[in-house]
Amino acid sequence: MTSIVAYADILGEDLAGLGDEHRRMLDTIARSGTGLSDMVDTLLELAGLESGHLPLTVRRVDLAGIVARAVSDAAPAATHDGLWLTTDLPPHLDVDGDAARLRQVADILLSNAVRYSTPGGGVHVRLARGHAAAELHVTDTGIGVPDEDRERLFDRFYRAGNVRHQGVSGTGLGLSLARTIVDLHGGVIRVDARPAAGTTVHVRLPLHADVTTPYGPDAIPAGMRRGPVPDGPSGYPPALPAVGTSRGRLPGPPASLPEGAIAGPLTAALTALAETPDDAPGLDGQIEELVGLVADRVGATDCASVTRRRDDTWTTVAASSDLAVAVDRAQYDDGQGPCLQPLDDDTPVTVPRIAGTVAWPGFRRVATHLGLHCSVSVPLFAGSGTTIASLDLYGRDSEAMAPLIKGIWTIFDPGGLRPGDLALRVLDDGGEDLLSGLSAALAVRATIQLALQVIMHRTSSGAEQAYVSLRLHAATAGIGLRAAAEDVIAGAAP
Numbered sequence: 001m002t003s004i005v006a007y008a009d010i011l012g013e014d015l016a017g018l019g020d021e022h023r024r025m026l027d028t029i030a031r032s033g034t035g036l037s038d039m040v041d042t043l044l045e046l047a048g049l050e051s052g053h054l055p056l057t058v059r060r061v062d063l064a065g066i067v068a069r070a071v072s073d074a075a076p077a078a079t080h081d082g083l084w085l086t087t088d089l090p091p092h093l094d095v096d097g098d099a100a101r102l103r104q105v106a107d108i109l110l111s112n113a114v115r116y117s118t119p120g121g122g123v124h125v126r127l128a129r130g131h132a133a134a135e136l137h138v139t140d141t142g143i144g145v146p147d148e149d150r151e152r153l154f155d156r157f158y159r160a161g162n163v164r165h166q167g168v169s170g171t172g173l174g175l176s177l178a179r180t181i182v183d184l185h186g187g188v189i190r191v192d193a194r195p196a197a198g199t200t201v202h203v204r205l206p207l208h209a210d211v212t213t214p215y216g217p218d219a220i221p222a223g224m225r226r227g228p229v230p231d232g233p234s235g236y237p238p239a240l241p242a243v244g245t246s247r248g249r250l251p252g253p254p255a256s257l258p259e260g261a262i263a264g265p266l267t268a269a270l271t272a273l274a275e276t277p278d279d280a281p282g283l284d285g286q287i288e289e290l291v292g293l294v295a296d297r298v299g300a301t302d303c304a305s306v307t308r309r310r311d312d313t314w315t316t317v318a319a320s321s322d323l324a325v326a327v328d329r330a331q332y333d334d335g336q337g338p339c340l341q342p343l344d345d346d347t348p349v350t351v352p353r354i355a356g357t358v359a360w361p362g363f364r365r366v367a368t369h370l371g372l373h374c375s376v377s378v379p380l381f382a383g384s385g386t387t388i389a390s391l392d393l394y395g396r397d398s399e400a401m402a403p404l405i406k407g408i409w410t411i412f413d414p415g416g417l418r419p420g421d422l423a424l425r426v427l428d429d430g431g432e433d434l435l436s437g438l439s440a441a442l443a444v445r446a447t448i449q450l451a452l453q454v455i456m457h458r459t460s461s462g463a464e465q466a467y468v469s470l471r472l473h474a475a476t477a478g479i480g481l482r483a484a485a486e487d488v489i490a491g492a493a494p
Contacts, residue, residue, distance in 0.1 A: 045177060056098035056184060058358040060208050063102060063134050064093040067127050070106035074123075078114050084122035085114075093127060093134050094208035096358060101181045102205075105189075106136075108174040109201050113140035116199070129207065132344050133187075136203040144198055145191070154179045154189075178203075183352055186338075186359025190409070206341075206359040263436045264429065266293050270380075270437030274444040275481040277471060278382045287380070287389060288318040294393065295320035297430025300400040302372065306380065307339045307390040314340060317389070323370050324394055330366035337363040342379040342390040348412050349377045350405045352398055367394065374398040376405050378412075378438065383481045384467055385445050385452075403427055407435045411442065444482050451485035 071087055078085040095102075113123040121141035128135050154175050175191075182189040187205040269290045276283060287306050294304040305324035308317045316328045331337025337360045338349040351357055352374050354367045367375070372394045379387040395401040404427060427435070448470070455466040474484035 056101060056358055058096055058098055060094055061097055061099045061102065062092050063095045063097075063136070063205065064089050064091065064127055066099060066103050067106050067125065067136065070103060070110055071125055073107070074110040074114060077111075078123060081114060081117070082119035083114060083117050086122065086124045088124070088126040088128075090127060090129065093129055095134050095185075095205050096208050097185050097205065098181075098358075102185070105178045105181050105203065108178045109136075109138040109203075112174060112201075113138050113142065113199070116140060117142035121198075130204065130345075132207060132341055133204045134207055136205070137200055139198065139200040141198045184356040184358060186351065186357040188350065188409075206336075263440070264297070264433040266290070266297060266430065266433040267437035267440050269293055270434075270441040271444055273380060273382060274441040275448065276382050277481065278384050278386070278388060280382070283382065283388075284317055290380075290391070291318040291320055294391070294430075294434065297428075298393065298404070298434055299428040299430060300395050300397065300404050301393040302396050303394050305339070305392045305394075307343070307377075307392060308388065309343060314343075323372065324392065326370060327363065327367050327372065327375075327394060328392065330362040331360065334360065334362035336360055338375055338377045339390050339392040342377050343387055346379050346387050348379070348408050350409065351375045352402060352405060371396055374401040374405075376401065376408055378408060381441075381445060383448065383471070385449050404431050404434070407431070408438065411435060411439050447489070448481055448485045451488040454488050 068087070068089055071085065071089075075085055110123065110125070117123060117140045123141075124137075124139045126137045126139075175189075179189050182203055182205070185205055187203060189201065189203045192200045192202065269286065273283075273286050273290065276286060287308075291304050291306055294301060298304075303319070303321040303324040305316050305319035305328050307314055307328060309315075310317075314328075314332045316325050319325045319328070328339055331339050338351050341349045354364055354373055354375060357364050367373075373396055375392065375394045377393070378391045380389040380391050381387050393401075393404075407427065451470060452463060452466045455461065455469050456463065459466070459469070461469070470481060470484055470488065473487065474481050477484065477487070479487075
């Protein structure tokens with residue numbers, strides 16, 4: 001490719017003997033050669049990053065400054081195309097990462113947003129500090145993405161049908177490269193898009209260690225969590241998440257499982273946990289049973305555990321093997337890791353390639369030494385709706401774990417699909433049972449949260465008293481919290 005482009009440039013320097021048609025042909029050769037060369041370079045980058053042959057240069061970097069410079073460089077192209085470009089950026093926001101690679105991600109997202117927008121529209125870039133993560137959102141008013149194409153946007157060379165039909169240039173490699181870089185930083189990238197309604201790309205990256213903890217990483221004793229957990233009466237939290245505004249921004253899932261979903265013992269266990277009072281004496285027994293079921297039924301998982309907070313420390317309350325315990329402890333010792341983040345975020349944390357992550361060095365070192373290559377940690381909650389634990393799944397086969405990770409994200413992602421919308425037949429029955437259970441548990445949570453809102457509205461009481469009232473009705477009627485919540489919503493309970 002380099003030779004073709006070079007010779008085309010040499011010929012282009014002497015056009016005296018060429019006619020117009022030959023000049024156009026020469027221009028096409030040079031342009032196509034450059035495009036192919038760029039494509040090969042991108043593929044080599046992807047291969048190098050995924051294999052580890054192109055290691056990241058990780059240090060503390062100001063993501064706000066990186067994004068601001070990317071926006072400044074994208075502004076001329078936006079102006080030329082008749083687009084507005086606005087930002088909402090903090091003065092500084094530190095993450096641990098490779099500045100050059102993070103700049104690539106910003107450039108890719110901005111380039112796509114400008115390319116796929118139409119004159120008169122525009123692009124808005126927002127960066128903010130979320131729960132233990134920096135959150136970047138790039139929104140455009142462009143052509144959007146057809147529903148049938150959304151699941152393949154991160155596939156190499158894939159381009160949505162509306163883009164191909166409108167003749168918009170591109171290789172279909174940009175988002176694939178962006179996802180690889182974000183994955184290596186221990187982050188998450190997803191796309192919200194609808195046909196002809198614009199697109200928003202969301203990126204979450206772990207904050208710098210000194211930001212995620214008020215004391216700095218070296219000041220945290222082994223196993224200590226980042227600050228105390230306030231307790232209310234009877235051990236339940238004093239503040240309950242409201243419907244639609246929970247800390248993890250969880251959606252209100254469907255009240256019933258999608259057609260064809262497998263509902264087995266995992267579904268039963270997760271549903272039962274979701275309506276068990278937070279201080280119930282048998283809660284740990286339910287969690288131990290859940291871990292055993294995951295280890296026995298979910299083929300993509302080699303070992304599993306559950307992390308809980310106990311007396312301001314983290315502890316593994318159940319594990320299917322010593323491997324899971326060792327990986328958990330490495331994260332407790334560092335005071336950071338994927339099994340801890342759901343306890344603060346209420347959202348899943350997925351690591352599709354542990355060896356490539358730079359966010360959690362202790363986790364990476366121990367897990368890779370034990371031959372574990374991928375993981376997913378999922379928040380677990382009991383009756384009040386507040387996250388009480390993290391279910392941690394560790395695996396050796398990244399390809400086997402990939403559809404499970406994808407399914408979990410589509411359940412917890414407010415703008416994502418439901419299990420029935422996915423081709424889940426690539427999962428075994430245990431994997432489908434787990435996804436069905438998570439979906440059903442979220443439905444129970446949403447029902448209970450709605451009932452609490454109803455009680456608060458009727459009685460002008462706070463969240464704590466509403467939860468006490470709901471539990472009292474359940475105990476008096478001899479029913480579970482979900483049934484009690486349904487009574488409240490239907491107006492059949494005081």
